[in-house]
Amino acid sequence: MEGFKVSSVSTGAAALEQLSILPIDRVLFDVMMPNLTGFEVCEKIKANPDTHLIPVVLITALFDKQDRIEGTEVGPDDFLMRPVDRTELLARARSLLTLKFQTDELERAESVPIIRHHHENFDGSGYPDGLAEEALPILARVLQLVDVYDALTTIETYRPAFSITDALQIMQMEVAKGGWDPHIFSLFEQFVRSGTADFLSRGAGAGSNT
Secondary structure, three states: OOOOOOOOOHHHHHHHHHHHHHHHHHHHEEEEOOOOOOOHHHHHHHHHHOOOOEEEEEOOOOOOHHHHHHHHHHHHOEEOOOOOOOHHHHHHHHHHHHHHHHHHHHHOOOHHHHOOOOOOOOOOOOOOOOOOOOHHOOOHHHHHHHHHHHHHOOEOEEOOOOHHHHHHHHHHHHOOOOOOOOOHHHHHHHHHHHOOOOOHHOOOOOOOOO
């Protein structure tokens, strides 16, 4: 790709090996790969404290609801639908690299703890510090919900927006698995259902309550 130094591999396992030995700034791979699927590789990247801030873009032709749910749960930073448009690919790559460089600066400054705790889970199973319950900063707990709600209810090139009801149901499943603070989620759900939370989503008005 023009303007980028590219390292290519043919399997998910090889991608993980490259990440362990090379300073990679962005990862782009197909959902359907031999050995490990793109979903599995993305999950491993995001679960590793050494690589969890590397932007991950998945390329996919999958489009049904279960695939969209699975894709959202493993935490990619972006999706591209096949056939891939070269102009769009380059634009997304540059945008994510800019975000990565900014995040690196914030991490080095250690001035934004919210970024550090974005992947922590309420039950303590997250990373990088394994914080649980009240040890998690409350702002981090709130922003986790806002970020996911925004992602689910916004139209993307690879999928339509989820309705408010479907988005909240998906989020409730994550709460039940110990991912997020159930009390804060309950308050968040009430706020969303009150009809005054459109500003939380870039796709405000795109999804319905049904």
